[in-house]
Amino acid sequence: MQYRRAFVPGGTFFFTVNLLERRKTLLTDNIELLKQSFQHIKQAHPFNIDAIVILPEHLHTIWTLPETDTDFSMRWRLIKSTFSRGLPKDEHINKTRHSKNERGIWQRRYWEHLIRDEKDYMNHVDYIHYNPVKHGYVDKAIDWPYSSIHKFIRNGMIDKHWGYDEKIGMKAFGERT
Template sequence: MQYRQAFVPGGTFFFTITLLERHKTLLTDNIILLKQSFHHVKQSHPFHIDAIVILPDHLHTIWTLPETDADFAMRWGLIKSTFSRGFPKDEHINKTRHSKNERGIWQRRYWEHLIRDEKDYRNHVNYIHYNPVKHGYVDKAIDWPYSSIHKFVRDGIIDQNWGYDENVDMKTFGERN
């Protein structure tokens, strides 16, 4: 079966981007470089980050692209390469990656999902904000420093105890709901 990506100009997409070596903590250890990489790409290829969480070895985010643009793949390529250039070339690079002049920092592929409606959007935002709890990094989502949950709380969209309340149904969250 051939995989097809949904290219929708002005679309809103959920992404999961992962390091090649899942035991590494490059993303949180180098959070400033990662933020600079996003900023650099957004300068020349605008997009809106609706929600984001950055964990040590992967990140989840929702983007909304400009009305006339659907090229999220180019943006991810630029973000990944900008971030990668911040490191010396001392990681293990297999023959295939070497022949394609690729670094050994990121997984080549990523999970992308076109957001379908408000419920789908809300479920993915919740998934993003709850992810540090899911992985055991914190007990309360608000305690994870690399998350857009802080903006959602500051803007009054959610309460600071969100995700810590037993009335929240965590089964509705997810990448594949």
């Protein structure tokens, strides 16, 4: 079966992008390099980052592309390669990657989902912001520093207590613990 991507001009997409070695913490250990990689590519090939969370070994984000543009694949390729070039070459590289002159930093593929409507959009924004809690990095989404939740709170789009119910001492979004 051939994999097919949705190419929609000006589309809004949810992405999950993973490191090849999921035990590594390269993304948060090198957060400034990752931010610079995003900024550099955004300048050359504009797109809007609607929401994002960066965890040690993967990230989730929602992008909106320019009105006539469909090429998120090129942007991801450039972001990944820009980030990788800034890291020392000390990772294990298997024969296949070596023969293709690839680094062993990122998984080749990524998950993308075309956002269908406002409800779908908000569900994915919530998923992004709650992800550090889901993975056990923090008890409250606001406590994770590498998240657009801080922008959403600053802009009055969500409350600073979003995702946590102080009265019952449990996470109020997602699964109970």
